Amino acid sequence: MDLDSVPTRRPSYGLTVPRDGAPPPKGSGRLHRARAAVAAALPGTGAVAGVLLVLAALGAAISEPVLIPSLAASAAVLHHTPTLPTAQPRTVVVAHLLGAAAGYTLLAAAPSSPWCAALAGGLTFAATTLARTPHSPACATAVVVVLQTPAPARFVPLLFLATMVLVLGGLAASRLNGAAPRYPVRWW
Numbered sequence: 001m002d003l004d005s006v007p008t009r010r011p012s013y014g015l016t017v018p019r020d021g022a023p024p025p026k027g028s029g030r031l032h033r034a035r036a037a038v039a040a041a042l043p044g045t046g047a048v049a050g051v052l053l054v055l056a057a058l059g060a061a062i063s064e065p066v067l068i069p070s071l072a073a074s075a076a077v078l079h080h081t082p083t084l085p086t087a088q089p090r091t092v093v094v095a096h097l098l099g100a101a102a103g104y105t106l107l108a109a110a111p112s113s114p115w116c117a118a119l120a121g122g123l124t125f126a127a128t129t130l131a132r133t134p135h136s137p138a139c140a141t142a143v144v145v146v147l148q149t150p151a152p153a154r155f156v157p158l159l160f161l162a163t164m165v166l167v168l169g170g171l172a173a174s175r176l177n178g179a180a181p182r183y184p185v186r187w188w
Helices: 030-062 069-080 089-109 114-130 137-148 152-176
Strands: none
Touching: 030 069, 030 152, 069 089, 069 137, 069 152, 089 114, 089 137, 089 152, 114 137
16 A cells, blocks of 8 residues: 555544534634634734834834834734744844945935835845845835935934834743743844
8 A cells, every 4th residue: 555545634624523413522613713813913913012102102202203114014023923033133123224224325326216215125135135134124114214314313323222122022022922932032
């Protein structure tokens, strides 16, 4: 008998009824899976919302925009996939700083435009790849810099602070949720 002729049991989706006609065991079916999915998503959702609220509050307290779209994307990456290299502290912090540097470099060479912003995103991708800090949201940081032209003396320190808040939020979420994987896998 070869292995291809052995029937395999496939996973069953939806309600399953035992062959003897008895009702399915309690806790099975679509409703149970939906509740389990919601319960699994709540800690991460709370952590992401919490860290973004901290950034918004920090910005309101100092009357400066601290929460930018790329940081929201970074928070999602960090809390959804905390063990991947793209979520590690070095990657998050360095990649966003490289994105800001790429944006300011292109602003020094050309006026703010969508074309310049697109080039800044590509330059950030190249820089983060070469620095071994691949973090996709950092490309959006470069675009924000080019299109919004924030003052570098204010923006860069706030960006650094915001990325540190993201990392500390990931660390706190990892320690508070016992079921979550440990974050970070490595610091540098």
